Amino acid sequence: MIRAWLTQHGFVFFLTLKRLISTPVTSLLSVVVMGIALSLPTGIYVLMENLQSISGQSINSPQMSLFLKSDAKKEDIDKIKQRLEENSQVVDFQFVPKDVALHQLQQSNGLTDITTHLVRNPLPDAFIVHTLENTPEALDQLQTVMQKWSEIEYVQFDSAWVERMSALLKLGRFVVLMLATLLSIAIIAIMFNTIRLQILTKRDEIEISKLIGATDSFIRRPFLYFGAIQGLVGGVAAWAIIAFGIETMNKELIELVKLYSFDLSLKHLSLEDSISLLLFSAWLGWLGARLSVASHLWQIEPN
Amino acid sequence: MISFKNVSKRYPDGYVALNNIDLSVEPGEMVFLTGHSGAGKSTLLKLIAAIERPTSGTITISGQNIAQLKLGAIPYLRRKIGFIFQDHKLLFDRNVFDNVLLPLQIGSFENHMMVSRVRAALDKVGLLKKEKSMPIALSGGERQRLCIARAVVHRPSILIADEPTGNLDVDYARDIMAMFTSFNQVGVTVLIATHDASLLEDTQHRVLSLKQGKLAA
Numbered sequence: 071m072i073r074a075w076l077t078q079h080g081f082v083f084f085l086t087l088k089r090l091i092s093t094p095v096t097s098l099l100s101v102v103v104m105g106i107a108l109s110l111p112t113g114i115y116v117l118m119e120n121l122q123s124i125s126g127q128s129i130n131s132p133q134m135s136l137f138l139k140s141d142a143k144k145e146d147i148d149k150i151k152q153r154l155e156e157n158s159q160v161v162d163f164q165f166v167p168k169d170v171a172l173h174q175l176q177q178s179n180g181l182t183d184i185t186t187h188l189v190r191n192p193l194p195d196a197f198i199v200h201t202l203e204n205t206p207e208a209l210d211q212l213q214t215v216m217q218k219w220s221e222i223e224y225v226q227f228d229s230a231w232v233e234r235m236s237a238l239l240k241l242g243r244f245v246v247l248m249l250a251t252l253l254s255i256a257i258i259a260i261m262f263n264t265i266r267l268q269i270l271t272k273r274d275e276i277e278i279s280k281l282i283g284a285t286d287s288f289i290r291r292p293f294l295y296f297g298a299i300q301g302l303v304g305g306v307a308a309w310a311i312i313a314f315g316i317e318t319m320n321k322e323l324i325e326l327v328k329l330y331s332f333d334l335s336l337k338h339l340s341l342e343d344s345i346s347l348l349l350f351s352a353w354l355g356w357l358g359a360r361l362s363v364a365s366h367l368w369q370i371e372p373n
Numbered sequence: 374m375i376s377f378k379n380v381s382k383r384y385p386d387g388y389v390a391l392n393n394i395d396l397s398v399e400p401g402e403m404v405f406l407t408g409h410s411g412a413g414k415s416t417l418l419k420l421i422a423a424i425e426r427p428t429s430g431t432i433t434i435s436g437q438n439i440a441q442l443k444l445g446a447i448p449y450l451r452r453k454i455g456f457i458f459q460d461h462k463l464l465f466d467r468n469v470f471d472n473v474l475l476p477l478q479i480g481s482f483e484n485h486m487m488v489s490r491v492r493a494a495l496d497k498v499g500l501l502k503k504e505k506s507m508p509i510a511l512s513g514g515e516r517q518r519l520c521i522a523r524a525v526v527h528r529p530s531i532l533i534a535d536e537p538t539g540n541l542d543v544d545y546a547r548d549i550m551a552m553f554t555s556f557n558q559v560g561v562t563v564l565i566a567t568h569d570a571s572l573l574e575d576t577q578h579r580v581l582s583l584k585q586g587k588l589a590a
């Protein structure tokens with residue numbers, strides 16, 4: 071039983087490959103079209119993944135400023151230092167005494183006049199804190215916690231860029247989802263039509279097979295294999311297109327990054343994402359073929 | 374093996390091709406179905422393989438009422454039957470071997486079994502040397518024999534032939550008839566439709582005669 075099953079499926083698999091190879095130009099064109107269509111949303115997804123991982127690195131890690139009350143004493147400062155060291159959300163921090171802050175202010179152009187006339191230093195002592203997470207929610211939560219420390223007058227963080235980044239990623243995700251949906255529908259439609267034409271040219275074969283006892287699933291099988299295999303190859307093409315794109319962009323980036331001194335290169339899809347891409351593209355091809363078969367095969371009844 | 378009770382077939386255009394047919398064919402029997410062109414012979418054979426469905430009456434094949442057969446069960450009925458079609462129904466884009474292979478692929482046989490079965494069937498009809506030829510390159514008689522090989526390759530218990538000697542010379546026709554007789558001798562139930570009365574002159578087998586959709590006595 072199992073051997074017969076394997077024989078049948080193996081046979082159909084090789085028959086499908088033979089069919090794909092027997093019309094090389096058509097097959098290649100379909101694969102290229104599918105590859106390009108799939109590479110658009112997947113490519114944007116890859117760029118977003120890279121953007122997210124770069125923004126997670128410390129060069130851009132968000133920072134918070136903790137301003138102490140103006141009457142804060144040495145012990146208060148030590149207490150806060152200790153709390154910051156104990157907090158797992160804090161990557162590192164830096165203490166800025168009020169004298170240093172005033173000095174920095176006096177260095178700034180345009181402010182020298184004002185600051186030299188000050189009788190008393192109006193600036194508070196402050197901490198600059200780098201945090202582990204960069205989501206607006208996590209930062210909000212940390213801010214709330216620190217605000218409750220009695221020595222702290224005010225906690226401030228530059229939420230604007232975090233929110234901007236977050237909004238950008240949200241928009242990116244939406245674009246990916248929309249493109250993926252539209253182009254998936256396009257791929258299904260292409261496959262639907264390809265299979266429709268195949269069914270038309272194989273009318274005799276289908277009719278004769280039915281006459282001598284073929285089940286519907288036997289007749290459907292080669293078309294479903296065709297859809298799935300062509301979909302899979304389309305997915306491989308998309309993967310290759312993205313790989314090529316990343317390779318090219320990385321070459322440009324190396325030139326750019328030389329001017330600054332940090333390491334920056336884009337990464338390709340992860341193994342899981344690559345497998346997902348291939349499975350999804352095979353499924354799309356299969357689905358297009360399945361819909362086509364469902365709407366065309368029943369019209370061929372022998373008599 | 375095959376039994377018809379009060380079977381009528383009216384085509385969608387209103388034409389009554391078969392009118393109240395009663396008949397019965399025993400297992401292992403060989404029966405001829407004769408009558409002029411248009412008498413309803415092909416229609417009767419198609420009813421047996423559920424290619425056409427009866428308008429009324431019951432048709433029983435090996436104890437199974439096929440008038441009530443569900444669509445999904447029809448393929449399995451057809452696999453019990455070897456059918457030689459009046460218009461051949463060969464696949465012209467496949468060679469002789471692959472044409473005969475088709476029923477085995479459909480019936481999910483195992484790989485190693487298929488090749489030997491196809492060769493055995495081709496051998497029986499004398500086409501072993503032509504297994505790589507395309508059907509277009511065969512003569513009329515060879516095509517007919519290819520149809521026979523395809524009909525018997527899966528060893529059906531019922532063999533049905535619609536005008537198997539259609540346009541063949543007498544010698545060829547006799548050859549073909551001898552093949553059917555030999556299948557019948559190994560226990561296959563054989564039903565042959567023909568309008569060619571000369572073929573039946575000295576037969577010992579039962580002959581059923583159709584006239585305008587009715588069985589003549």
Ligand SMILES: Nc1ncnc2c1ncn2[C@@H]1O[C@H](COP(=O)(O)OP(=O)(O)O)[C@@H](O)[C@H]1O
Nearest residue numbers: 384386388390409410411412413414415416417
């Ligand atoms: N699909 C069909 N639709 C309408 N009439 C048909 C159809 N098939 C056959 N007929 C008619 O039924 C009659 C019997 O046909 P058929 O069974 O092919 O006869 P035979 O095989 O004895 O020549 C003929 O008059 C034919 O025109």
Ligand SMILES: [Mg+2]
Nearest residue numbers: 414415459535
């Ligand atoms: Mg006929």
